[in-house]
Amino acid sequence: MLKTPLMVAIALVIAFAGGLWSALATLDATSGLSAIRIGPWEAFPAAQTVNADPYARAHRARDGKLLYASAEGLSFTARTDAAGAPLDAACTYRLAGMAPPARLWTLFAAPQPDAPSVPAGRPTGLNSRMILKEADGSFAITLSAAARPGNWLALPASGRFTLVFDLFDTPAANSTGISGVPMPELTRLECGDD
Numbered sequence: 001m002l003k004t005p006l007m008v009a010i011a012l013v014i015a016f017a018g019g020l021w022s023a024l025a026t027l028d029a030t031s032g033l034s035a036i037r038i039g040p041w042e043a044f045p046a047a048q049t050v051n052a053d054p055y056a057r058a059h060r061a062r063d064g065k066l067l068y069a070s071a072e073g074l075s076f077t078a079r080t081d082a083a084g085a086p087l088d089a090a091c092t093y094r095l096a097g098m099a100p101p102a103r104l105w106t107l108f109a110a111p112q113p114d115a116p117s118v119p120a121g122r123p124t125g126l127n128s129r130m131i132l133k134e135a136d137g138s139f140a141i142t143l144s145a146a147a148r149p150g151n152w153l154a155l156p157a158s159g160r161f162t163l164v165f166d167l168f169d170t171p172a173a174n175s176t177g178i179s180g181v182p183m184p185e186l187t188r189l190e191c192g193d194d
Contacts, residue, residue, distance in 0.1 A: 038183045040078040041165065073102070073168040079160075081188045087163060089145055089155040091191040095163075096140040097184035103169035104128055109143065109153060109161045122147075122154035139184070 036043045080086055081093060089111065099105050108125035111117065118124045126141065131151045133139045142148040143163070145155045155161060163186065 038076075038181060039082055040080045040084075040186055041076040041183045042078070043074050043076045045074060073166060074170060076165040076167070076183070078163040078165070078186055081186050083188065085188060087161050088191065089157065089159050089161050092146075092148075092189045093143040093186055094140060094189050095143060095153075095184045095186050096138070098136075098138050098182045099128065099165075099184060100167055100170060100181045102128070102167040105168065105170075106164075106166045107141070107153065108164050109155050110164055111156045111161045112159055118154045118156050123152060124154060126151065126153055141184075142189075 036045060078087065087093070087109075089109075095107070105128045106125060107127070109118075131139055131141065139151060141151040141153055143153045143155055145157050147154075165183075
């Protein structure tokens with residue numbers, strides 16, 4: 001008598017838990033279908049528009065982030081270097097090249113929630129108006145936990161991080177040919193275990 005309702009209840013619990021787990025696993029495995037990748041850099045130009053795919057909308061809802069509209073700007077993130085290795089604050093990196101055309105750009109390293117923060121007084125973010133550039137507009141920035149001469153962005157002492165490159169008032173935000181946009185190259189110079 002109780003066997004049938006018990007089996008139905010177990011089936012419903014398994015179905016509900018499995019559905020919830022598969023939805024969360026899918027969100028962790030993908031960032032959305034409209035991602036644009038240029039080397040290690042990834043952007044979602046349609047994420048804040050009505051044309052956003054369901055995965056991008058779910059990410060936006062879960063993260064609670066307010067994204068830039070296409071007329072305001074575009075945010076690129078990098079979780080790996082040019083060789084595909086995950087970004088590690090124990091390493092030293094060089095970001096060099098040209099930035100896409102924009103009125104202003106900013107760059108900062110976002111540590112993982114469990115990683116230590118950057119000590120006070122160190123440059124945790126840079127922008128296009130404060131760095132040294134070559135005559136052709138190219139630049140080179142060193143990303144390291146230890147102070148470096150020239151353009152330097154401080155990293156936490158350890159842990160993984162994501163590099164965030166925000167472009168403001170850029171034609172690249174509403175361009176259909178965004179994959180041809182020049183992005184600076186992110187290369188690993190050395191690591192603490194090298």
